[in-house]
Structure formats: structure tokens, C-alpha cells
Amino acid sequence: MTEEARAREALVATGRSLFTRGLTFGSTGNLSVRLSDGSWVMTPTNASLGALDPARLSRLDANGLHVSGDNPTKEAFLHVAMYRERPDARAVVHLHSTHSVAVSALADIDPEDVLPPITAYYVMRVGRLPLVPYFPPGDHGLADAVGKLASRHHAVLLANHGPVVAGTSLEAATYATEELEETAKLFLMLQGMAVRTLTPEQVAELRKRFG
Incomplete structure (x- = not known):
């Protein structure tokens, strides 16, 4: 099986998994894989990931x-922005996952780092998560805003929209996106409660150990 054929099969399997587990719905969300020659394969416009x-x-x-193939998603420019700024990125996942979108609409979140370090795996797989200001769907100003952050962050959260996550593989990008969504869910569940997050020292140790 060629590299491209493997990428196509992986995109179909990942899309189906995300859809059946309720992490995407309708025709929302898009995925891509960058091939070794620099080209890439991505999900088409108006297509269900399931x-x-x-x-x-x-x-x-x-x-x-x-x-070639069907027309790409109208949000392809988000993937271009990530790939352009992150030479190590081999895949990009963009979802409208419910809890992440809910957090992105909160009025009092820190735009420099949206979610607190609730778990070690969030720190390891996502790290710092900046908020990208709101742009209407399809607005190419959004690509510029993502591009300004992408060289320093492999995951960003689009205001009132959802996460965009790059990874060294489709698996890595997917795992990080899932970790982000679960942390967003925990964050919402814990609203109004006294929360014991990881300390700055614990976060620093994780970043030192795992990058």
C-alpha cells in the first residue's frame, strides 16, 4: 500500500471514530495528513466524517x-496556516467538539492560555492553549490569526468555533484533540468548585520531562 493510500485509509478510520463517539456531528470538522512530498490529503467540503x-x-x-478529488473543506486555509508554520506537522485535526466550543464562548477565560492544568496528560499533549479571536466562517483573516500563533503552539482554540490541532502524526493530533475536549469537559464540570490544579512547579517538571 502506498503512503497516500495509507493516509486515505487512516483519515476514513479516524473520521468514523470521531463521529461515532460524538466528537463531531453533521458535516462539521475536517482532517488532513501531509505526505512526505509536501502534498496533503484532506476531508472534502460538506462531508460527514462518519x-x-x-x-x-x-x-x-x-x-x-x-x-484532485472532491473540493476540499472551505476551512482548508486553517490547515495551510498550521503546516506553513510547523514543518514537523504531519496532520491537522479541526473539530467543532461541544465542550471545547463551550469553553471558547466563555467571557472570562485567559486568551493566552484558555484551560488550566487540570491533568498531567493535558499538559503533555496540549500544553498552552491560546484563544484565536472570532472570525466569520471562511474568513481568511482567521488563517493569519492562526498563523501568528502556530509556530509557538501546536493547538489553538478558535473563539465560538472550536480547536485546531497539529501533530507529528494523525494519531498524535487526534489524541491531543481528544485530550483537549476532555479537559474542556472537566473544566466546565468543575465551574463554581474549589479546584486543585497542578502547581507551576509540577507543570514545569512535566514540560521539562516530556517537552
Whole structure:
């Protein structure tokens, strides 16, 4: 099986998994994998992640231009922004996952680091999570805003929209996105309670040990 064929199969399997577990719904969310030649394969526009056809996935060249398959998602520019700023990124996951979107709409969150360090795995897989200001869907100003943060953060949260997460593999990007969503859920569950988050010293030790 070729590299591209493996990427197509992985995108279909990942999309189905995310959909069946309620992490995406309808035709929301999009996924991509960057191939070794710099081109990439991504989910098409107006497609449910739960019912992807590997033969109809969009193929884009290294500059993000559509070359084959169905038309790519209108949010392809989010993936371009991440790949352009993160040479090590091999995949990007963007979801409208419920708890992450809920947190992104809160009025009093820290835009420099949205979620507190509730668990070690959040620190290890997500790290610091900045909030990108709101832009209407499809607005290319959003790509510029994401690009300004992408070189320093592999995960960002779009205000009133959802997370965009890059990873060294599709698996890594997916795991980080899932960790972000679960932490957002915990954060909402704990609202109004006295919470014992990890201390700055504990966070520093995790970052030193795991990067």
C-alpha cells in the first residue's frame, strides 16, 4: 500500500471514530495528513466524517492548491496556516467538539492560555492553549490569526468555533484533540468548585520531562 493510500485509509478510520463517539456531528470538522512530498490529503467540503470515501478525499499540492478529488473543506486555509508554520506537522485535526466550543464562548477565560492544568496528560499533549479571536466562517483573516500563533503552539482554540490541532502524526493530533475536549469537559464540570490544579512547579517538571 502506498503512503497516500495509507493516509486515505487512516483519515476514513479516524473520521468514523470521531463521529461515532460524538466528537463531531453533521458535516462539521475536517482532517488532513501531509505526505512526505509536501502534498496533503484532506476531508472534502460538506462531508460527514462518519461516512468518508477514501477515493473522494481531496488532494492538495504543497502550496495548498486543489489538484484532485472532491473540493476540499472551505476551512482548508486553517490547515495551510498550521503546516506553513510547523514543518514537523504531519496532520491537522479541526473539530467543532461541544465542550471545547463551550469553553471558547466563555467571557472570562485567559486568551493566552484558555484551560488550566487540570491533568498531567493535558499538559503533555496540549500544553498552552491560546484563544484565536472570532472570525466569520471562511474568513481568511482567521488563517493569519492562526498563523501568528502556530509556530509557538501546536493547538489553538478558535473563539465560538472550536480547536485546531497539529501533530507529528494523525494519531498524535487526534489524541491531543481528544485530550483537549476532555479537559474542556472537566473544566466546565468543575465551574463554581474549589479546584486543585497542578502547581507551576509540577507543570514545569512535566514540560521539562516530556517537552
